Structures are given as C-alpha cells and as structure tokens.
Amino acid sequence: MGFYLRQRTIQSAISLLGLIVLVFFLARLTGNPADLFLPADTPQAIRDEYAARHGFDQPVIVQFGAYLMDLLRLDFGESLRDGTPALDYVLAAFPTTLLLSFWAMTISLTIAIVTGSVAAWHPGGVFDRIASLISLTGASIPNFWIAIVGVLVFSVWMRVLPTSGTGTPWHWILPVAVLFIRPCGVLVQVVRSSMLAAFASPYVKTARARGVRERAVIFVHALRNAMLPIITVAGDQAAGMINGAVIAETIFGFPGIGKLLIDAIMFRDFAVIQAAVMITAIAIFILNIGIDLLYSMLDPRVRHG
Known part of the structure; x- marks a missing residue:
C-alpha cells in the first residue's frame, strides 16, 4: 500500500506540474491586465511602471521561472485587484464549493442507491421504467438549462426560492439541485446495472435459499458487492461537480471557487486563476487517491502494486 501511495503521489505531482505550465501560459493569452486596471488614456510611462511592479515587463519564460520559485516557498502571488494574497481568496471560497458539492453528492448517492436497487429488483416493471426514464432525462439535461429553468419557475413565477445569495437554507436549494440532478441520473443507471449483475450471482441466490429477508438481500448482500x-462513477461525478459549480455559483451568486475563478478570468487576475486551479487540482487528486484506497477496503481482492 505504501508503494502504491508513493506511485500515485508521483503521478499526481507530474500531472500537477503539467497543469501549472498549461494554466500559466494560457492565462497570459487573455491579454494585458493593464488594459483592465488602467484607464485607456493612461500615459505609457505609468503603464511601464505598472508592468514592472508586477513583473510583466520580463519575458514570459522568466515570469514562469519566478512563479515556480515562489511556489516552492508556497507563495501563490497577490491579486492584481487589491494586493491580497491569492491563496487567501481561494481558501476563503473553497469551503463553500466543498459544502455545496458534499450536499449535492450525498443526495445524489442516496437517491441513486435506493432508486437503482429497487428498480433492479423488479427489472422491466413499472417502477423500473419510470426510474429509467427520469434518470436518463436527468443525466441528459445540461446544468445551465436546469439553473435557468429553476430560477424562472421557482424564483420568478412561484416566488418561493431566492435567486442568489447564501443567507438561509432556502438559498442552497436551487444550487444543490442544479449540481445533483445530472450525477443522480447517471448513478441510477450505474446502480441498476451493477445490482442486476449482483442479483444474478450465486451468493444472492444462496441468501434467498436460506430465507434471508429481501431488504437484507438487496442492501447488504447485493449492494456491498456492487459498490x-x-x-x-461517483468519484468521477464528484470531481466533475467542480465544472458544474462554475455554472451554479455564477448564476446564483454563490461565493465559491467557481465564481471566484470566473471573476478572476474576467479581470485577468493571473495569481488568483493559478491558485484556484492548483488548489482544485490538488483536491481532485486527493479525492482520486482516496477512492482507490476505498476499493481495497470494500474488496480484499483488489491489490495495488
């Protein structure tokens, strides 16, 4: 297990380095930040002084080298907007996104496991057909469409939910719904397929022959081996929720990492962009390693070498 952890850590570090290079140079393609932060009639001398103060007067490769040296000291740079450390912005916004993703993923898994298991217990029945139709529809609808329709129906027409903010639990309903509907639809299909295979296995037939209760057969014998x-898929969906969070947080004004990243791109705030992407990538790498470790806990046959 120790060898596996070292191997995955090295692989993640290489991937992270490649992501750092890609984000750094792509961010510079968005243009000169001075065009946004300085008036159009600003004298060239002031523009040159602004560029020198932030290191933009150096060749890009030199800027990249300086950025790497700063990273080794855990210095992510400062925001161009107000001089606040970029990492402070990211650490302040990231918990909101994590909490939003946690609730969305928890609801998705709970509904998917129950719905998919019951649908697989009687394949081809009325419940199975209805669940398959709804889950396929949910898995096919884009997040932005769900968000727009949700605002239109529940905020504009019915006036029962707020359109933005985080002040009360009611503010969380639409953002969480936007994030959980699509993963839930995907997971229902996966749970159903896995449970169908589990129900046809010998150990389930043996449990039935021994008179084990139906609920125990579904949620103990079959589900554990279908996990x-x-x-x-749940791990992939959880990592993909970051993309959905960008849409949900932007539309609903949620102060999370997605909205922070969009604002930073619009303002060409390079340090904040780089810090947000790096912290998000590290969180996804940790999530993937945790999922792989969970495999060995659920199935002793899984060995990492």
Whole structure:
C-alpha cells in the first residue's frame, strides 16, 4: 500500500506540474491586465511602471521561472485587484464549493442507491421504467438549462426560492439541485446495472435459499458487492461537480471557487486563476487517491502494486 501511495503521489505531482505550465501560459493569452486596471488614456510611462511592479515587463519564460520559485516557498502571488494574497481568496471560497458539492453528492448517492436497487429488483416493471426514464432525462439535461429553468419557475413565477445569495437554507436549494440532478441520473443507471449483475450471482441466490429477508438481500448482500463500479462513477461525478459549480455559483451568486475563478478570468487576475486551479487540482487528486484506497477496503481482492 505504501508503494502504491508513493506511485500515485508521483503521478499526481507530474500531472500537477503539467497543469501549472498549461494554466500559466494560457492565462497570459487573455491579454494585458493593464488594459483592465488602467484607464485607456493612461500615459505609457505609468503603464511601464505598472508592468514592472508586477513583473510583466520580463519575458514570459522568466515570469514562469519566478512563479515556480515562489511556489516552492508556497507563495501563490497577490491579486492584481487589491494586493491580497491569492491563496487567501481561494481558501476563503473553497469551503463553500466543498459544502455545496458534499450536499449535492450525498443526495445524489442516496437517491441513486435506493432508486437503482429497487428498480433492479423488479427489472422491466413499472417502477423500473419510470426510474429509467427520469434518470436518463436527468443525466441528459445540461446544468445551465436546469439553473435557468429553476430560477424562472421557482424564483420568478412561484416566488418561493431566492435567486442568489447564501443567507438561509432556502438559498442552497436551487444550487444543490442544479449540481445533483445530472450525477443522480447517471448513478441510477450505474446502480441498476451493477445490482442486476449482483442479483444474478450465486451468493444472492444462496441468501434467498436460506430465507434471508429481501431488504437484507438487496442492501447488504447485493449492494456491498456492487459498490466498486458505483464508487468509480461517483468519484468521477464528484470531481466533475467542480465544472458544474462554475455554472451554479455564477448564476446564483454563490461565493465559491467557481465564481471566484470566473471573476478572476474576467479581470485577468493571473495569481488568483493559478491558485484556484492548483488548489482544485490538488483536491481532485486527493479525492482520486482516496477512492482507490476505498476499493481495497470494500474488496480484499483488489491489490495495488
């Protein structure tokens, strides 16, 4: 297990380095920050002084080298907007995104496991057909469409939910719904397929022959052995929620990492962009390693070498 952890850590570090290079140079392609932070009629001398103060007067490769040296000291740079350390912005916004993703993923898994298991227990029945139709529809609808329709129906027409903010639990309903509907639809299909295979296995037939209660057969014998593919897809969906968070947080004014990243791109705030992407990538790498470790806990046959 120790060898596996070292191997995955090295692989993650290489991927992270490649991401750092990509984000750094792509961010510079968005243009000169001075065009946004300085008036159009600003004298060239002031523009040159602004560029020198932030290191933009150096060649890009030199800027990149300086950025790498700062990273080794855990210095992510300062925001161009107000001089606040970029890492402070990211650490202040990231917990909101984590909490939003946690609730969305928890609801998705709970609904998917129950719905998919019951649908697989009687394949082809009325419940199975209805669940398959709804889950396929949910898995196919884009997040931005759900968000827009949600605001239109529940905020504009019915006036029962707020359009933005985080002040009360009611403010969380639409953002969480936007994030959980699509993953839930995908997971229902995965749970159903995994449970169908589990129900046809010998150990389930043996449990039935021994008179084990139906609920125990479904949620103990079958579900535990069907969890590996479910965890795999759930991990991918959890990592993909960061993309959905960008849409949800922007539309609903949620102060999370997604909205912070969009604002930083619009203002060409390079340090904040780089810090947000790096912290998000590290969180995803840790999530993936945790999922792989969970495999060995659920199935002793899984060995990492």
